[in-house]
Amino acid sequence: MGPETPWRIGDFRTLFTATALARLGTGIGYVALPLIAVTALDPSAGQVGAPEAGPGVHDPPTR
Structure with missing residues (x-):
C-alpha cells in the first residue's frame, strides 16, 4: 500500500x-x-475606524 495521507481520514x-x-x-x-x-x-x-482600534472579538486570546 502507498503512504497514508491525512486526506484519507x-x-x-x-x-x-x-x-x-x-x-x-x-x-x-x-x-x-x-x-x-x-x-x-x-x-x-473616526466612527468607522473605532471598532478596529479597540479590543474586541478579533483579538487573539491572552495567556
Whole structure:
C-alpha cells in the first residue's frame, strides 16, 4: 500500500473543511461589516475606524 495521507481520514477532512470555512467567514466579516456600516449608517471616518482600534472579538486570546 502507498503512504497514508491525512486526506484519507474522514475526520481530518471534516476538520479541514470546517477550519477553512471559519477562516473564510472571518475574512468576509473583516470586509463586510465595515462596508455595511459605511453604506447603511453614513458614519464619519473616526466612527468607522473605532471598532478596529479597540479590543474586541478579533483579538487573539491572552495567556
